Amino acid sequence: MIKVGIIGVGTVGASVVKILKDNSDIIEARSGKKIVPVVGIVRNISRNRGVSIPLSTNVDDVLKNDDIDVVIELMGGVNEPLKVIKNALENGKSVVTANKALLAYHRYALQDIAGERALGFEASVAGGIPIIKALREGLSANHIESIKGIMNGTCNFILTKMMNEKVEFKDVLEEAQKLGYAEADPVFDVGGFDAAHKLLILASIAYGIHANPEDILIEGIEQINSEDIFFAKEFGYSIKHLTIAKKCDNKKIELRVHPALVPTSQMIAKVDGVMNGISVIGDRVGETMYYGPGAGGDATASAVIADLVDIVRVGQSSPMLGFKRDLEGGGFTLLNSDEIETKYYMRIKAADEIGVLTKITSVLGDFGISVDSFLQKQDKQDKKIATLLFSTHTCKELNIQKAMKELEKLPTCKEKPVMIRIED
Amino acid sequence: MIKVGIIGVGTVGASVVKILKDNSDIIEARSGKKIVPVVGIVRNISRNRGVSIPLSTNVDDVLKNDDIDVVIELMGGVNEPLKVIKNALENGKSVVTANKALLAYHRYALQDIAGERALGFEASVAGGIPIIKALREGLSANHIESIKGIMNGTCNFILTKMMNEKVEFKDVLEEAQKLGYAEADPVFDVGGFDAAHKLLILASIAYGIHANPEDILIEGIEQINSEDIFFAKEFGYSIKHLTIAKKCDNKKIELRVHPALVPTSQMIAKVDGVMNGISVIGDRVGETMYYGPGAGGDATASAVIADLVDIVRVGQSSPMLGFKRDLEGGGFTLLNSDEIETKYYMRIKAADEIGVLTKITSVLGDFGISVDSFLQKQDKQDKKIATLLFSTHTCKELNIQKAMKELEKLPTCKEKPVMIRIED
Structure with a gap:
């Protein structure tokens, strides 16, 4: 039997508890072992979470409980979960987390701390899709x-x-x-x-x-x-x-x-x-x-439990971030963002008067930006205003940003131009 | 270093050799080891396959070579590869295969033979998609x-x-x-x-x-x-x-x-x-x-090498067919095919005469089949023939099959009716 402690019993945590119970037949057949959540750690113990496991407010009931094999971290935040996961790994437990903010900042540190221990995080990206x-x-x-x-x-x-x-x-x-x-x-x-x-x-x-x-x-x-x-x-x-x-x-x-x-x-x-x-x-x-599905209690819990089953089946199934050694x-x-090269779409509100298009394309030309397609629409409220919609050929992000600033300064431009990148 | 023997060097085998060489930087960083194909077994040694490894016609150069850690089976057929894979596993080697026909018949036998040894088959279904x-x-x-x-x-x-x-x-x-x-x-x-x-x-x-x-x-x-x-x-x-x-x-x-x-x-x-x-x-x-991509040398080889990297990283990454024990x-x-229940579409060529639709729907009615939508088209070549296109509500496969046989017998039906299932 594998005993699991869950730190943070919100929507996802409650789904994990429920699925481990409801789908225990298939999960046990696939993993070869009973997987049982034995305690959930919460901040507010009086709230009803509809889960059938004992709750506690003391995180040590998981971290210092030698019976617990795997810790599931679903508490949210960055600094607290970092401490908790570190502590759990150091106490010889495997860990599963869905915490993307934590990983966005500390994934390499966590990889170092985990070493040969399993640290699953499938649920941190795109919910139920096994993209990791x-x-x-x-x-x-x-x-x-x-x-x-x-x-x-x-x-x-x-x-x-x-x-x-x-x-x-x-x-x-x-x-x-x-x-x-x-x-x-x-x-x-x-x-x-x-x-x-x-x-x-x-x-x-x-x-x-x-x-x-x-x-x-x-x-x-x-x-x-x-x-x-x-x-x-x-x-x-x-x-x-x-x-x-x-x-x-x-x-x-x-x-x-x-x-x-x-x-x-x-x-x-x-x-x-x-x-x-x-x-x-x-x-x-x-x-x-x-x-x-990229979110939702059950879909995210599906990914959490997939990590859990992997841990039960084989322990660490591959290096946490996929590399055993550096290239x-x-x-x-x-790449510096200024150096990005792509195509762009632009929306410009301008006075509907002679020569306005020339003024705008001349600014674009100054930055080496050439127009691919163009649409002009009269404003519904104010007939003296035209909306100009452009797309450009490939150019550098820095040049578009500079051009946008120049365009904004033109007296003919009635509001800040808007740009959207094009991904062909 | 992990030494690999490839049995069958056709399109996929040649791609495996090429990718292991061309992408050795990333494959080594990810797996932690050099993975080197050391010999390829072929039937016709005189054919140029554009690969840079020694070739042999003797399968024992792989199976009885103690230096070889992993055998990749890409020979095609069913009985020969079954023997070869069995032999390889018994000689303590891990195996990767792309052979779907073999698995369609012998996957459970292979799972038994493999036991704790790794037998990867990601490439057998949907080529480069990691669906397994x-x-x-x-x-x-x-x-x-x-x-x-x-x-x-x-x-x-x-x-x-x-x-x-x-x-x-x-x-x-x-x-x-x-x-x-x-x-x-x-x-x-x-x-x-x-x-x-x-x-x-x-x-x-x-x-x-x-x-x-x-x-x-x-x-x-x-x-x-x-x-x-x-x-x-x-x-x-x-x-x-x-x-x-x-x-x-x-x-x-x-x-x-x-x-x-x-x-x-x-x-x-x-x-x-x-x-x-x-x-x-x-x-x-x-x-x-x-x-x-579900086929193609490189896409299929991508899946073969994914199995190879898994084997190098962790050996058997999970039970071959996903179950550690029975439910x-x-x-x-x-389910017996007769018992399948779904919706159906039917195409019937019939004489374009009064009462034909009644005759057809009456046959359908006899088998409890009710029509959902209906289209009638005149035949381009023969104006006396009409094409009747139906869709039905949900009914049993057996009933549709029986109705099709009855419809075929109707003198008004000019050719064997065609049926396609509908999956809503």
Whole structure:
């Protein structure tokens, strides 16, 4: 029998307890052992969590309990769980965590602490989709060319609604909050930070790269409006909030999180609603894509228990972050965001007067940016205002950023221009 | 250093040798060891295979070579590879195989022979997609409700072409043969047998079920024509060749391989061309889907090497077919094909005369089959012939089969009726 202590019994923790009981037949047949949660650690013991195991507020009831083989950390936060996991590993226990924020900052430290001990974290990225396993084990023969993921269900729900119905960001966000798809404070999701944490975890497995959330380009979906949706549809794109890791020349890796125009023909563009999807391109296998629920108690608990079964079956099933040793000749380093090269879409509100287009394209020309396609719409409220919608050929991020600043200064520009990257 | 012997150096074998060399940097960093193919066994040694390793025609140069740690079996066939793998395992070697026919018949025997030794077979199902790993390890917390897969690239290429262009089966098959997507003798692919082998492997991992290809319902795509495509489009379906494993009541499992009408909104319907996709529904995680190249030397070799890296990292990473012991209270058994319940589409060529529809629906009524939707088209060549296209509500396979036989006997029916199952 394997005894499990659960630290943090919220939605996911309660699902873990329930599934270990309800599905004990199949879990025992697959793992070869009974897996029994023996205690749950909570902050507020008076709250009813609907779970059938003893609860305690003292974390030592897990950490210092020699009967417990595996610790499941679901407490949230960064510093506390780091201490708890360290303590558990040092006490000879295996650990499973779903804590993406913790891993976004401390995954390499945790790998060092874990050593030969198992530290599972499948649930930290894309909920029920076994993407950690696919990337770390299933694609291990490949140099990873790129990862493009839709890894935040809140963003995808909002953008899918905006694509399918004529609704604006603010209104869909309210609906998402009512449906429980968005938090009361939605910034962590719609601002792209949640997705960035997940991207950093995958990037470590793909490339062994060291980076923190502060180091990479992160943009949310707050600025997207129905005019952007209109342009996207007109030119055969879907707007998705993407997490991108891409191998460039000179052992550099691009890491970025932002909304993007994606051709509707791509599989990743077909991932709708709250679902997640991750497209991975390997140099030998080509494109594989992984699709499923990225959140929810049961889906996340499914991944937590998969780690648990792995631990029971074989202990540490592979090196935590996928590398047994460093790459010869040194590893990958992060590309400076200014150096990113891609195509861009721009939305500019300008006075509808003679010569305005010339002024704008001349600014773009000054920064070596050439226009690929162009749409002009009259403003519904103010007929003297035109909305200009551009897409560009490939150019450098730094040049687009500079051009945007210059455009904003033009007297003819009526509000701050908005830019969305294009991922063909 | 891990020394590897490859038995069978065709397209996949040559790719394995090439990738182990070209990607040795990343493979060594991930596995922690150099992995070196030291000898390849071939039937015809005079053929140039473009590989840089010594070749031999004597299989004992691998099996009786104590230096060799892992044997990769890529020879094809069933009885010979069974002997070879048995011999290799008994000689203390780990084994990796891509041989789906072998596993379709002998997977349980091989599991017994392997015991604690590793026997990897990721490459046997869906080429480069790590579906074995996902199902066996990633979803281990779940009772699997169903698996629906597009696992034959030849069928999917042909059906996608038929959906997108106005072309008939025979013509697309010829094109597929020219492009190298179909064999000169295409029956194994377009007849559904290749997909059936793969389905049996996945069904063992999902349900621990014992069955051979002869035991299950297998139909190919040869009978599908442009009229079926027309009906499918009209009612929002795509026609896909599906492999289906589904849990029914009373611990019964449906296993079937056949073309099916699938709503275009489903993710599996979006898997086009030669690509493969497998949708798995778990009772806790919900739907996850896995997409990628199901064939090709490099994609298949990517899966072979993933198994190899797993073996180098940890030896046997989990029980071969996913179960450490049998389910309590007995396992699942195969549902008799007659008992399958689903919806059906039917194509009937009949004399275009008064009362024909009554005659047909009366036969259907006799078997308790009720019509859901109906389309009638005049034949282009012969105006006295009408094509009647039906879909039914859910009914039993046995009843549909009986009704088809009765319909065929009607003097008004001008050719054998065709039926395609509908998977909503």
